Amino acid sequence: MERKIGVYICECGPNIAEKVDIDKVIDAVSSIDGVAVAEKYKLLCSADGKKFLEEQIKKQGLTHLVISACSPKDHEKTFMEVCENAGINPYLFQLANIREQCAWITDDKDEATKKAIRLTKAAVRRVRYHASLEKKEIESNPDVLVIGGGIAGIEASLQLTSPDRKVYLVEKAPSLGGLITNFEKTYPSMKPGSDSIKQKIQDVDKNKNIKVFTDSGVEEVLGFFGNFEVKVKNVTEEDETVEFNVGAVVLATGSTLFDPEKTPQYGYKKFDNVLTSLEFEKMNISGKISLKNGESPKSAAIIHCVGRDEKGYCSEICCMYSLKFVRYLMDKIPDVNVSNFYSDLCIPGKSHQKFYEQTKGKNVGFVRSSDVEVTKKGDKLGIQYKDENGSKNSISVDMVILAPAVEPTPDAPQLAEITNISQGDGGFFAEEHEKLGPVSTSTEGVYITGCAQGPKDIPSTIIQAEAASGKILSSLVPGRKIEPEVKTSHISESLCIGCKLCLSVCSYGAITFDEAKKISVVNEVICRGCGNCVAACPSGAASIKHFTFNQLYQELVEAVQ
Amino acid sequence: MSETSLNSKGAVISAKPNTKEAIIGILEKAMDKGVFDAVLIPMRVPAGDSFVYVLIKDKSLLKDAVPLSPVMSVQGAHAVSSVTRLGKGNMKIAAVMRSCETRAAIELSKLSQINLENMILISIDCPGVLSMSDFIGDPKKGMKLFDDAAEKWDDKPMRPVCQICDKASMVAGDLHIGTLGAKKDTFFIISNSQKGNDVMDELDIALKDSIDSWQAKVKTLSEEKQKKRKNALKDLKSEIGGLDNLLDTFSQCINCHNCMSVCPICYCRLCYFDSDKVKHPSEDYLQRAESKGSIRFLPDTTLFQMGRMMHMSLSCVSCGACEDACPMSIPVAQIFSMIADETQGSFDYVSGRDPNESLPLIAYKEEELHEVEDSND
Numbered sequence: 001m002e003r004k005i006g007v008y009i010c011e012c013g014p015n016i017a018e019k020v021d022i023d024k025v026i027d028a029v030s031s032i033d034g035v036a037v038a039e040k041y042k043l044l045c046s047a048d049g050k051k052f053l054e055e056q057i058k059k060q061g062l063t064h065l066v067i068s069a070c071s072p073k074d075h076e077k078t079f080m081e082v083c084e085n086a087g088i089n090p091y092l093f094q095l096a097n098i099r100e101q102c103a104w105i106t107d108d109k110d111e112a113t114k115k116a117i118r119l120t121k122a123a124v125r126r127v128r129y130h131a132s133l134e135k136k137e138i139e140s141n142p143d144v145l146v147i148g149g150g151i152a153g154i155e156a157s158l159q160l161t162s163p164d165r166k167v168y169l170v171e172k173a174p175s176l177g178g179l180i181t182n183f184e185k186t187y188p189s190m191k192p193g194s195d196s197i198k199q200k201i202q203d204v205d206k207n208k209n210i211k212v213f214t215d216s217g218v219e220e221v222l223g224f225f226g227n228f229e230v231k232v233k234n235v236t237e238e239d240e241t242v243e244f245n246v247g248a249v250v251l252a253t254g255s256t257l258f259d260p261e262k263t264p265q266y267g268y269k270k271f272d273n274v275l276t277s278l279e280f281e282k283m284n285i286s287g288k289i290s291l292k293n294g295e296s297p298k299s300a301a302i303i304h305c306v307g308r309d310e311k312g313y314c315s316e317i318c319c320m321y322s323l324k325f326v327r328y329l330m331d332k333i334p335d336v337n338v339s340n341f342y343s344d345l346c347i348p349g350k351s352h353q354k355f356y357e358q359t360k361g362k363n364v365g366f367v368r369s370s371d372v373e374v375t376k377k378g379d380k381l382g383i384q385y386k387d388e389n390g391s392k393n394s395i396s397v398d399m400v401i402l403a404p405a406v407e408p409t410p411d412a413p414q415l416a417e418i419t420n421i422s423q424g425d426g427g428f429f430a431e432e433h434e435k436l437g438p439v440s441t442s443t444e445g446v447y448i449t450g451c452a453q454g455p456k457d458i459p460s461t462i463i464q465a466e467a468a469s470g471k472i473l474s475s476l477v478p479g480r481k482i483e484p485e486v487k488t489s490h491i492s493e494s495l496c497i498g499c500k501l502c503l504s505v506c507s508y509g510a511i512t513f514d515e516a517k518k519i520s521v522v523n524e525v526i527c528r529g530c531g532n533c534v535a536a537c538p539s540g541a542a543s544i545k546h547f548t549f550n551q552l553y554q555e556l557v558e559a560v561q
Numbered sequence: 562m563s564e565t566s567l568n569s570k571g572a573v574i575s576a577k578p579n580t581k582e583a584i585i586g587i588l589e590k591a592m593d594k595g596v597f598d599a600v601l602i603p604m605r606v607p608a609g610d611s612f613v614y615v616l617i618k619d620k621s622l623l624k625d626a627v628p629l630s631p632v633m634s635v636q637g638a639h640a641v642s643s644v645t646r647l648g649k650g651n652m653k654i655a656a657v658m659r660s661c662e663t664r665a666a667i668e669l670s671k672l673s674q675i676n677l678e679n680m681i682l683i684s685i686d687c688p689g690v691l692s693m694s695d696f697i698g699d700p701k702k703g704m705k706l707f708d709d710a711a712e713k714w715d716d717k718p719m720r721p722v723c724q725i726c727d728k729a730s731m732v733a734g735d736l737h738i739g740t741l742g743a744k745k746d747t748f749f750i751i752s753n754s755q756k757g758n759d760v761m762d763e764l765d766i767a768l769k770d771s772i773d774s775w776q777a778k779v780k781t782l783s784e785e786k787q788k789k790r791k792n793a794l795k796d797l798k799s800e801i802g803g804l805d806n807l808l809d810t811f812s813q814c815i816n817c818h819n820c821m822s823v824c825p826i827c828y829c830r831l832c833y834f835d836s837d838k839v840k841h842p843s844e845d846y847l848q849r850a851e852s853k854g855s856i857r858f859l860p861d862t863t864l865f866q867m868g869r870m871m872h873m874s875l876s877c878v879s880c881g882a883c884e885d886a887c888p889m890s891i892p893v894a895q896i897f898s899m900i901a902d903e904t905q906g907s908f909d910y911v912s913g914r915d916p917n918e919s920l921p922l923i924a925y926k927e928e929e930l931h932e933v934e935d936s937n938d
Contacts, residue, residue, distance in 0.1 A: 495830050499672040504923050539829035549838055
């Protein structure tokens with residue numbers, strides 16, 4: 001078939017027009033064999049511009065389209081849509097970036113024009129070697145597996161459930177609720193912790209579309225976005241394994257506390273009346289704050305940042321719950337003296353400062369300190385510390401409450417392996433992008449929420465549960481098929497030598513090894529076209545659609561000539 | 562292969578009537594006892610002018626084997642790969658090879674081109690090999706030349722790349738036969754893995770003798786070689802360094818790709834440089850001729866060498882097979898060996914040193930290659 005390439009240069013208002021001699025670019029490309037038309041336009045991404053392009057493609061009978069304009073990040077999709085609407089395959093199009101890469105990087109119009117010519121010529125040469133790529137559609141299962149029955153998992157389940165979507169909620173403990181069920185009250189409202197969770201648990205129990213597995217663990221998750229096969233094992237009844245299919249997975253496995261025995265200077269398990277924050281919460285929910293001998297403490301110290309140096313991160317929530325503990329103590333023991341030992345006070349947010357101001361007072365001290373050590377001092381506990389000026393001080397108290405760092409649950413590594421995601425800083429599940437993709441992961445269809453992703457308070461946990469649910473609700477619509485990535489990798493059966501290097505570099509688990517043929521095989525549904533395997537393949541067997549060797553070579557020949 | 566651990570003790574074996582026959586005697590015994598089912602070992606071809614690897618199942622044929630052949634017409638790792646590429650099979654096979662061949666086999670196992678599970682790699686102290694062209698002219702003379710030189714451990718008649726080899730006694734496989742530093746009419750057997758220990762156990766050979774004299778001699782010899790290597794590579798670098806010299810050196814290349822065919826590490830089914838990807842329409846060549854004034858044919862010879870170097874230098878074992886195979890006598894092995902030192906050195910990697918060490922390009926280490934990071938970043 002004869003190629004008819006249309007080349008359109010966008011002025012981008014004054015952005016490109018003022019810095020690049022567009023007429024020279026048109027001159028340079030219009031005589032190239034196969035170029036049927038080369039024209040400029042004021043703003044191709046505008047509604048008029050898109051209409052113009054569509055008409056041009058149809059009128060001129062173009063087979064290929066080259067646009068010299070902005071970054072593909074901005075408008076590649078826009079122009080691919082234009083191609084589709086005009087009836088040509090959107091992959092028979094190439095966008096040359098003459099704005100960010102030419103107009104915006106120099107004041108020298110000659111230089112900018114020269115480079116714009118090169119890039120446009122390179123795009124024209126490349127587009128000749130483009131192949132039509134067809135979108136694929138596959139059936140998907142709208143059901144969701146939620147792992148972890150704390151506030152994050154419960155919230156996600158409630159958000160996701162609907163008559164045409166089943167949610168499987170798996171909790172390893174005998175009942176739902178998670179850490180929150182231990183909290184007497186929550187800050188800063190100081191309303192009972194159970195308020196926030198009881199109703200939600202009831203809603204889950206009543207909901208026919210949420211199937212709850214307690215005392216259970218996920219054994220296996222195989223497959224890909226839209227089609228995961230799941231095995232759940234009940235740990236109380238031996239060998240009772242349930243299998244079902246889902247389209248997405250939410251990891252809401254929460255957190256645990258750093259073991260203060262690893263920091264022996266705080267006297268945990270060495271001396272009586274040294275408690276962790278969780279032990280103190282449980283004491284409060286049972287009604288009474290008391291020492292080992294049954295009496296109420298007259299004084300208490302709260303030591304913040306336990307394990308912070310060891311873990312290498314701030315756990316975000318400890319300062320706030322420590323303030324809440326001060327309130328617990330003041331409410332239950334009228335004349336109690338409370339001293340807080342912290343290394344940095346972290347109380348961000350619109351209402352927390354007020355809570356802090358209202359909490360501190362004549363019986364409540366806040367000491368910025370270092371080298372804190374707990375010793376036995378007669379019936380009491382001694383606290384030695386260095387204050388902000390470095391001078392040594394000490395006080396005695398009846399009770400010490402430790403605020404240990406928040407850690408991922410011990411089964412995080414196992415779950416990361418099962419769901420094919422990675423662990424990041426501190427062993428928490430790694431998000432796809434710390435800013436732009438905080439609840440997605442490197443595996444499409446697997447999401448992380450709440451403390452499984454990093455230490456956070458209840459509102460942030462709810463936000464993430466809702467965010468993950470939103471991601472799933474918008475991408476996994478019952479009855480709608482899903483479109484996997486089109487620009488996927490392919491491994492040539494005749495060239496693959498079976499060295500398996502590609503398997504070790506694929507972040508998405510998209511490559512399997514065919515033991516019978518001794519070759520690697522790409523699952524095009526899972527592949528996201530990152531190109532790692534192409535780079536790693538020593539025998540040239542792996543290639544990626546739309547970035548084939550020849551396409552890149554032809555583009556480069558022109559670009560570097 | 563199980564984890565490697567060079568034993569500090571070995572076994573002193575009587576080399577009667579001579580080392581070769583004593584080694585073969587042990588191999589026969591091992592086949593007798595079923596310690597292994599077959600032996601892969603060099604043997605002289607019937608015409609007498611070359612040597613190939615033979616997989617021996619009938620132990621009576623072992624007597625004609627030559628554990629240390631005077632030439633390397635087939636790289637042993639190539640042979641092992643042919644046997645086990647499609648899986649380990651159910652036979653235990655002992656491969657008797659030089660150290661560089663053993664190391665190539667280990668590299669190939671990392672690339673799934675060799676399955677070492679049922680292999681027992683046995684290496685031998687290597688005095689070097691003669692170049693194919695020297696040997697083939699007069700094999701009889703060559704044989705004597707090699708035997709005399711090997712006896713005196715004189716590397717002058719050996720290939721240039723052997724003369725500067727500092728890893729001739731490197732123990733990377735399961736067992737090693739050490740002739741250096743041994744008392745008259747004896748040699749050492751040294752084990753380097755659990756598999757090696759098990760073999761010796763089954764043969765009732767105790768690993769309880771001191772190998773200090775072997776170690777001392779190996780150390781002296783490899784230090785000497787290192788010195789020699791440093792000087793030789795320095796000279797080579799000044800000869801071929803820089804783009805012009807490099808182009809000159811490879812301008813003799815006739816694009817036969819023999820170096821690639823004999824290289825144990827070059828295992829691609831179809832070399833990129835033999836593929837359609839480097840066959841361009843005539844306009845391309847005209848365009849290239851136009852921009853440079855002229856272009857030579859066959860094209861891309863230097864590019865082929867550089868591409869091959871880029872692909873395999875991290876796994877190159879400096880075995881010299883490429884140089885032996887070059888009809889134009891380009892010092893390919895010496896050049897590749899020099900580059901391999903640098904590329905492997907930048908990752909603290911030694912090809913084939915340890916089967917458990919992963920290939921540097923797929924192992925991520927945070928603390929490496931800082932020298933090439935962007936200092937403005």
